[in-house]
Amino acid sequence: MSQSEPKPSVADALKHFYGVQVNAERRGWQKFCCPLHADSSPSASVNVEAxxxxxxxxxxxxDSYAIVMRELSCGFPEAKEFAHQQFRGSGEDLPRDVPGKPGRVLRSSPGPRGTGRKVRTGIRPFGSTWS
Known part of the structure; x- marks a missing residue:
């Protein structure tokens, strides 16, 4: 894989792992129901441009690499290889850092902002319980 390959699209990663369809042509943020927990109203947003x-x-x-790393429980090199094989680098060439607020990660231990509760990742049917 060459250094100049474009970064895979976050829309492709969301569709592959969660079945979430987003309009890849639309600019700006698009709201949708988070696939990681039961939502009655959209609490998630995607920006395909960013x-x-x-x-x-x-x-x-x-971003698309972080989704792959979390879902496959792998490191960045493996996630990058998987993403480029699976999604064929279909995203736009993006800068290494997107201006704005830094990304956040799931908290699984008590911290200044969290309650310490674990967030279980994965897909579950709407209205089901974790058992």
């Missing part, structure tokens, strides 16, 4: 998605309930912000 290559990021965020959920305000999960306190999470990720």
């Amino acid at each position: 290559g990021r998605w965020s959920c305000f309930v999960c306190n999470l912000s990720e």
